[in-house]
Amino acid sequence: MDLYAEEILDHYKHPRHYGHLDAPTLVYHDRNPLCGDEIELELKIEDGKVADIAYTGHGCAVSRAAASMMSEEIIGKSLEELRTWDKEDILDLLGIEVGPVRLKCALLPLKAMKAAVWGLGEDEAGE
Amino acid sequence: MTTTTMTQQATTFHVALDVEAIRADFPILQRRVHGVPLVYLDNAASSQKPRQVIDALTRYYEQTNANVHRGVHTLSEEATAQYEGARAKVASFIGSCCPKEVIWTRNASEAMNLLAYSWGRANLKRGDRVLLTEMEHHSNIVPWQILSAELGFEIAYVRVADDGTLILDDLPKLLARTKMFSFTYMSNVVGTINPVKELTQAAHKAGALVHLDACQAVPHMPVDVQALDVDFMSFSGHKMLGPTGIGALWGRRELLNAMPPWMGGGDMIREVHLSGFKPSELPWKFEAGTPAIAQAIGLGAAIDYLSQVGMEAVHQAERDLTAYAMQRLPEVKGLRMLGPKAEKRGGLVAFTLEAAHPHDIAAVLDSLGIAIRAGHHCAQPLHERYRIPASARASFYLYNTREEVDLLVKGLHKVVEMFTF
Numbered sequence: 001m002d003l004y005a006e007e008i009l010d011h012y013k014h015p016r017h018y019g020h021l022d023a024p025t026l027v028y029h030d031r032n033p034l035c036g037d038e039i040e041l042e043l044k045i046e047d048g049k050v051a052d053i054a055y056t057g058h059g060c061a062v063s064r065a066a067a068s069m070m071s072e073e074i075i076g077k078s079l080e081e082l083r084t085w086d087k088e089d090i091l092d093l094l095g096i097e098v099g100p101v102r103l104k105c106a107l108l109p110l111k112a113m114k115a116a117v118w119g120l121g122e123d124e125a126g127e
Numbered sequence: 128m129t130t131t132t133m134t135q136q137a138t139t140f141h142v143a144l145d146v147e148a149i150r151a152d153f154p155i156l157q158r159r160v161h162g163v164p165l166v167y168l169d170n171a172a173s174s175q176k177p178r179q180v181i182d183a184l185t186r187y188y189e190q191t192n193a194n195v196h197r198g199v200h201t202l203s204e205e206a207t208a209q210y211e212g213a214r215a216k217v218a219s220f221i222g223s224c225c226p227k228e229v230i231w232t233r234n235a236s237e238a239m240n241l242l243a244y245s246w247g248r249a250n251l252k253r254g255d256r257v258l259l260t261e262m263e264h265h266s267n268i269v270p271w272q273i274l275s276a277e278l279g280f281e282i283a284y285v286r287v288a289d290d291g292t293l294i295l296d297d298l299p300k301l302l303a304r305t306k307m308f309s310f311t312y313m314s315n316v317v318g319t320i321n322p323v324k325e326l327t328q329a330a331h332k333a334g335a336l337v338h339l340d341a342c343q344a345v346p347h348m349p350v351d352v353q354a355l356d357v358d359f360m361s362f363s364g365h366k367m368l369g370p371t372g373i374g375a376l377w378g379r380r381e382l383l384n385a386m387p388p389w390m391g392g393g394d395m396i397r398e399v400h401l402s403g404f405k406p407s408e409l410p411w412k413f414e415a416g417t418p419a420i421a422q423a424i425g426l427g428a429a430i431d432y433l434s435q436v437g438m439e440a441v442h443q444a445e446r447d448l449t450a451y452a453m454q455r456l457p458e459v460k461g462l463r464m465l466g467p468k469a470e471k472r473g474g475l476v477a478f479t480l481e482a483a484h485p486h487d488i489a490a491v492l493d494s495l496g497i498a499i500r501a502g503h504h505c506a507q508p509l510h511e512r513y514r515i516p517a518s519a520r521a522s523f524y525l526y527n528t529r530e531e532v533d534l535l536v537k538g539l540h541k542v543v544e545m546f547t548f
Contacts, residue, residue: 004487034503035501060485102490105486
């Protein structure tokens with residue numbers, strides 16, 4: 001079925017950059033209380049760019065795959081560029097149709113990443 | 128239309144449903160989803176409608192539609208007769224003597240809010256206690272929490288044991304200072320059927336009133352408010368083959384009479400002057416504005432349908448199906464069912480899978496035409512108690528079959544296969 005294309009399942013079973021960083025520059029924790037998806041994101045920033053990324057947490061295949069794919073894409077990107085990332089960028093990465101109910105799952109890692117790079121407090125992130 | 132056949136097996140008298148005939152009454156069961164037949168196992172969320180209910184709605188709008196109560200013309204009189212007739216059907220269906228004890232609401236949630244705001248406001252103060260349980264639906268928690276913040280009374284909770292039954296050892300202590308014990312007849316997650324008579328006796332002995340959340344009970348088994356001796360009861364029409372937008376709060380008339388009005392406006396008054404108003408008598412005192420006339424009549428048709436099938440027969444059929452499901456589900460690797468054994472529960476099973484998150488389970492099953500629910504089912508406190516973020520739930524009704532349970536199990540094997548590595 002479309003939602004669970006090979007690539008999505010692969011990222012779910014073997015999430016890239018899963019774990020912790022030694023000395024992260026930015027850490028951000030977020031969750032989706034409605035379904036239980038949760039992510040703790042760690043970024044190492046050097047010269048205004050993402051030098052390394054790691055994350056932990058649990059959740060559905062869509063949120064896990066989104067986190068994994070995003071982690072591969074953003075290494076080397078500048079904070080300025082990441083601040084402009086929006087939902088289309090994540091959906092392009094996932095490459096699949098995500099219905100309205102699962103959209104929140106797909107966007108959770110993005111939300112955490114943007115909050116981290118904007119330096120927001122944990123309650124301020126919002127939509 | 129529908130037939131129930133009686134067969135005698137040894138000493139048990141078993142009334143069986145003619146499920147094929149019943150299924151033929153439900154147009155939506157012919158639907159295909161993603162190219163395969165629909166397998167609808169989300170009845171605890173909402174039920175499908177038989178042609179008889181759909182036709183009743185259409186017929187009302189085609190032949191009778193008019194506003195009720197005020198009109199002297201023919202259409203209004205007919206509409207009023209059918210609308211109040213539906214109210215009488217509800218009263219009779221739940222064992223109440225009197226239609227005036229049945230207050231129409233939009234749904235059970237509205238009924239519980241009505242109870243909290245009207246009865247609660249007039250009767251609760253700081254130092255009092257409202258007793259709920261850990262397994263309650265949010266609609267039987269949040270209205271009390273909102274009111275508690277305003278009035279300062281305490282809310283306590285009967286705890287749930289690992290097997291999904293209520294822990295009753297400390298019930299006498301919990302009932303101290305309790306003015307209202309509000310609990311569910313049957314949990315929409317763990318499926319537990321609570322011992323209503325016993326709990327009501329204990330509550331009354333301690334001087335507390337009882338409100339029963341019967342959303343998962345009235346649609347699925349015979350319910351008699353006089354036999355149960357409860358003081359208030361809420362339920363929704365859409366879960367019992369009726370349309371959306373109609374539900375009811377049943378209450379003892381002495382209690383309802385003593386409660387202040389809730390929503391103000393047309394129809395709930397006897398008189399209005401610039402200087403003030405006099406509220407109407409029961410039941411209209413709690414029903415402001417033009418009601419959901421068509422929907423009430425639709426619910427009446429649903430009750431006619433269920434009465435013909437027989438609630439005892441419906442209950443038995445669901446218990447058999449659930450017992451069968453609980454026998455087969457453990458065949459799925461890493462599947463953990465929530466709640467008690469089949470004998471202590473009604474027709475639903477919530478579960479988790481090691482291999483996949485409930486959302487993923489539900490999405491894969493959907494691709495196979497199977498509709499289940501995933502999430503916390505409006506029972507977050509219960510999920511917190513079990514330390515799980517979410518669960519998947521299959522819930523049955525009179526038109527579900529063993530073949531559908533087999534398809535569910537087959538689908539779950541596929542989920543495990545897809546997500547295991």
